[in-house]
Amino acid sequence: MSAAQNILETVQLSKSYPGVQALDGVDFDLRYGEVQALVGQNGAGKSTFIEIIAGSLRPDSGRIVFERKTFAHLDPARSIELGILTVHQENQLVEELSVAENIFLYNLPRSGFGFVDYSRCLEAASRLFQELGVDIKPGRKVKDLTFIEKKLVSIAKACSRQAKLLILDEPTASLDEHGKTLLFELIRRNTKKGLSVIYISHNLGEIFEVCDRVLVFKDGKKVGTHEIKSVSMNDVVREMIGRSSTSLYTRQASAVQGDGREAFQVVDFHRKGVVEHVSFSVRKGEIFGIGGLVGAGRTELARMIFGLDPKDSGRISYRGQDITPRDPGDAIQKGIGYLTEDRKGSGLILVRPIYENISLVRLAMSPGLTMNLARERGETGDMSKQLDIKTPSIAQMVINLSGGNQQKVVLAKWLYAGAEALIFDEPTVGVDVGAKAEIYRMMENLAKEGKVIIMISSDNPELTAVCDRVAVMRDGRLIAILEGTQITEENILRHAMGVGEKE
Amino acid sequence: METKALAVEGKRKSWLTQAMVLLILIVVLVIVTSVVNPRFLRITNILNIFQQIAILGIVAAGIGMLLVAGHIDISVGSQISWMGVILAMIIQRMLGLPEGNVSAWRMQLAIPLTIVVTFAVGALLGLLNGITVVKSKATSFIITLGFLSVYKGAALLTCKGASYMLFGKFEWMGRGRIMDTLPVSIMFFAGVLVIAFIVLKYFRYGRFLYAIGGNKQAAYVSGIKTTRVTITAYIVVGLCNALAALILISRNGSALATTGDAYALDALASVIVGGVALAGGRGNALNIFLGVLLIGLVSNALVIMNINPYARDVVIGLIIIAAVTVGSLTSARE
Numbered sequence: 001m002s003a004a005q006n007i008l009e010t011v012q013l014s015k016s017y018p019g020v021q022a023l024d025g026v027d028f029d030l031r032y033g034e035v036q037a038l039v040g041q042n043g044a045g046k047s048t049f050i051e052i053i054a055g056s057l058r059p060d061s062g063r064i065v066f067e068r069k070t071f072a073h074l075d076p077a078r079s080i081e082l083g084i085l086t087v088h089q090e091n092q093l094v095e096e097l098s099v100a101e102n103i104f105l106y107n108l109p110r111s112g113f114g115f116v117d118y119s120r121c122l123e124a125a126s127r128l129f130q131e132l133g134v135d136i137k138p139g140r141k142v143k144d145l146t147f148i149e150k151k152l153v154s155i156a157k158a159c160s161r162q163a164k165l166l167i168l169d170e171p172t173a174s175l176d177e178h179g180k181t182l183l184f185e186l187i188r189r190n191t192k193k194g195l196s197v198i199y200i201s202h203n204l205g206e207i208f209e210v211c212d213r214v215l216v217f218k219d220g221k222k223v224g225t226h227e228i229k230s231v232s233m234n235d236v237v238r239e240m241i242g243r244s245s246t247s248l249y250t251r252q253a254s255a256v257q258g259d260g261r262e263a264f265q266v267v268d269f270h271r272k273g274v275v276e277h278v279s280f281s282v283r284k285g286e287i288f289g290i291g292g293l294v295g296a297g298r299t300e301l302a303r304m305i306f307g308l309d310p311k312d313s314g315r316i317s318y319r320g321q322d323i324t325p326r327d328p329g330d331a332i333q334k335g336i337g338y339l340t341e342d343r344k345g346s347g348l349i350l351v352r353p354i355y356e357n358i359s360l361v362r363l364a365m366s367p368g369l370t371m372n373l374a375r376e377r378g379e380t381g382d383m384s385k386q387l388d389i390k391t392p393s394i395a396q397m398v399i400n401l402s403g404g405n406q407q408k409v410v411l412a413k414w415l416y417a418g419a420e421a422l423i424f425d426e427p428t429v430g431v432d433v434g435a436k437a438e439i440y441r442m443m444e445n446l447a448k449e450g451k452v453i454i455m456i457s458s459d460n461p462e463l464t465a466v467c468d469r470v471a472v473m474r475d476g477r478l479i480a481i482l483e484g485t486q487i488t489e490e491n492i493l494r495h496a497m498g499v500g501e502k503e
Numbered sequence: 504m505e506t507k508a509l510a511v512e513g514k515r516k517s518w519l520t521q522a523m524v525l526l527i528l529i530v531v532l533v534i535v536t537s538v539v540n541p542r543f544l545r546i547t548n549i550l551n552i553f554q555q556i557a558i559l560g561i562v563a564a565g566i567g568m569l570l571v572a573g574h575i576d577i578s579v580g581s582q583i584s585w586m587g588v589i590l591a592m593i594i595q596r597m598l599g600l601p602e603g604n605v606s607a608w609r610m611q612l613a614i615p616l617t618i619v620v621t622f623a624v625g626a627l628l629g630l631l632n633g634i635t636v637v638k639s640k641a642t643s644f645i646i647t648l649g650f651l652s653v654y655k656g657a658a659l660l661t662c663k664g665a666s667y668m669l670f671g672k673f674e675w676m677g678r679g680r681i682m683d684t685l686p687v688s689i690m691f692f693a694g695v696l697v698i699a700f701i702v703l704k705y706f707r708y709g710r711f712l713y714a715i716g717g718n719k720q721a722a723y724v725s726g727i728k729t730t731r732v733t734i735t736a737y738i739v740v741g742l743c744n745a746l747a748a749l750i751l752i753s754r755n756g757s758a759l760a761t762t763g764d765a766y767a768l769d770a771l772a773s774v775i776v777g778g779v780a781l782a783g784g785r786g787n788a789l790n791i792f793l794g795v796l797l798i799g800l801v802s803n804a805l806v807i808m809n810i811n812p813y814a815r816d817v818v819i820g821l822i823i824i825a826a827v828t829v830g831s832l833t834s835a836r837e
Contacts, residue, residue, distance in 0.1 A: 308724065332726040346724050349717035351784045360714055363707050364726035370705050413725070 013062035022048040024220040035197040037207040040217030055079035083164030100125035100138035148179030176293035255285040255448040264452040269314035276476040289467030297476035306338040337419030350399040355380040361417035404435020421452035460489040536804040556799030557692035562770040565743030567791040573716035573783025581654035583763025586748035591667035591758035629741025633734035658760040677754025700788035716783025
């Protein structure tokens with residue numbers, strides 16, 4: 001092994017928890033200046049692995065070799081000292097402080113009497129940004145930054161601590177295409193200077209765009225490491241899920257029924273500066289996608305349709321009847337269901353059991369004082385089986401489920417309530433590949449049953465693979481509705497970013 | 504999946520141990536106290552303990568259900584004080600005490616009127632607290648801290664600093680015994696506890712409380728009228744306080760502007776110690792009962808063991824701190 005060009009190696013790294021082997025004899029090597037992706041389904045061992053590298057977990061056995069020094073284990077302070085920095089999925093910046101202060105928070109430059117030297121702080125930050133190629137004014141407050149800017153600041157902060165190895169955990173979650181481009185440029189520019197990156201993501205497209213090698217985990221074991229150039233996405237997926245799959249997802253025949261008059265019609269939804277006079281109609285059995293960049297007004301539109309947010313104008317009619325809802329309770333009575341973008345924040349009661357979550361909407365709609373607990377258990381149990389929610393018991397708290405299974409619980413909740421029109425807002429974010437395909441299949445089956453399906457997504461391959469038609473929004477406007485062969489990733493992106501249009 | 508399943512079993516075990524820990528604490532307390540003073544285990548003392556915790560238990564049941572919805576009401580003590588003064592005043596005026604020579608209809612009407620008015624006031628105070636918390640969108644702790652002061656002052660204004668004596672009228676609720684043995688107040692306590700149990704477990708309303716306490720936003724998106732449910736929970740607290748005030752004043756035979764003040768702390772201590780999560784979404788009637796029992800036993804044990812009564816507040820305070828610390832450490836681990 002040519003250890004000289006490896007910044008990090010692990011030898012037979014293992015870690016077990018009572019009843020489960022989280023990491024099983026993993027040999028790993030990372031070259032200087034390399035971006036290596038870690039992929040695997042949830043629970044495959046990625047998190048355990050990076051936590052050991054970052055020093056927050058101790059392995060049971062095995063060695064870590066960093067720049068030729070061998071360690072039995074690390075601790076967080078030691079890892080940082082060595083130059084191993086992690087950028088977490090969630091923003092961990094202090095909102096009220098400036099960008100520069102956040103970057104140097106661990107060691108603010110001080111003047112004479114121990115006061116913070118702001119000008120030096122700002123200078124140092126500008127210098128750092130110049131080096132890294134980040135275009136943000138260091139004097140701005142973090143709370144005024146956009147999501148991508150915060151992400152870039154987090155990375156800059158890590159780099160400022162003499163990072164030699166950067167661990168990026170789902171760095172593109174909730175980033176739009178533009179944000180991803182900025183991020184990838186940053187990564188490329190700095191790996192050229194010798195920075196090494198461990199890149200964790202569910203998004204294979206990105207991995208193939210930015211990474212040099214990909215390591216596939218399954219059940220705590222390393223399945224293989226591949227040069228990106230000599231492997232295909234399908235190979236990687238096959239290794240991750242351990243069974244063959246010809247493509248990410250193949251759509252069955254479309255199930256669109258009836259004509260436009262029967263449709264779920266969204267007419268002239270408007271709130272000044274947020275959503276600009278949006279109209280479209282979705283037929284029974286149709287999967288209607290809404291694409292666009294983050295911030296294009298898609299979630300805002302969905303919230304207005306569902307009666308969650310105020311609107312200046314907008315009507316909904318279904319089967320010729322006006323069903324414009326006043327509030328969520330009213331929307332539900334009229335058969336509209338909304339699977340929110342923020343599963344944990346507004347979709348689920350995490351500390352309550354699965355069956356209570358599933359029955360909640362139905363319970364909120366139904367009259368009467370008491371509940372029939374036996375019936376509830378029975379029916380929510382059937383629902384759970386029908387959607388194949390993987391759990392030993394429906395009495396389990398939702399917080400313990402994986403992302404995919406949590407999403408199924410949200411879906412089960414709306415189906416149990418008998419919703420006719422379902423709005424899925426980013427339904428597969430944080431969901432592993434296997435569960436993604438299951439969710440698509442479910443959407444398809446629901447469409448076949450004659451339900452109206454609207455899917456908001458920033459995942460363009462997903463829109464392309466699943467939808468009958470795709471509307472694209474930009475700056476609150478509905479720019480285009482793509483049909484049939486027009487639905488390509490490129491077209492969606494082009495409309496979303498406003499490229500190549502005559503204005 | 505295996506990891507997940509195991510994690511859950513582990514968690515459920517730890518929940519079990521929480522109720523178990525409480526039971527063990529209670530048993531240990533009983534043993535220690537009865538060794539120090541065997542009178543502790545006499546039937547009269549046991550009935551005495553339950554009679555003492557009856558009022559606390561009724562207040563705690565209201566607060567416990569509110570806490571399940573993620574809200575808190577620390578004004579309960581001064582609510583009880585004020586209602587106590589009001590109800591004692593009505594009885595005194597209606598019966599023309601201390602002379603007591605009034606017409607027959609006044610004799611007949613006095614107690615029913617008092618009870619109706621007290622519950623009405625309780626519901627009103629709850630409504631006021633609830634609407635203010637919900638509409639202000641402020642933390643319930645701070646809003647009800649304000650109301651604590653308002654009601655305390657109102658009680659003083661109502662009685663002008665004096666006390667109302669009842670001269671042995673209106674004794675049944677607080678001092679009455681069924682067939683000369685079982686105190687009436689214990690029956691009220693048991694009744695309220697059973698209602699709390701049924702509501703939390705079998706009522707849609709109870710489920711909504713858990714949903715709102717667990718995640719208000721998700722509850723709203725699921726079509727629950729969160730505002731209405733939350734305000735109702737405050738009204739229930741007010742009604743429980745009204746019942747508590749009736750029993751308390753009946754038992755004491757007089758009302759002062761501060762008679763009920765201590766119940767806020769004790770009731771909060773009880774539900775928190777019992778394991779109703781401060782953040783909402785978790786806890787049941789058993790939690791409330793065990794918490795009340797522990798707090799009641801501690802108070803009684805201190806008296807029985809001849810420990811300085813002033814030490815009681817120190818002990819209760821330490822118990823709250825310990826319970827909250829354990830609670831937050833265990834939830835931080837999740």
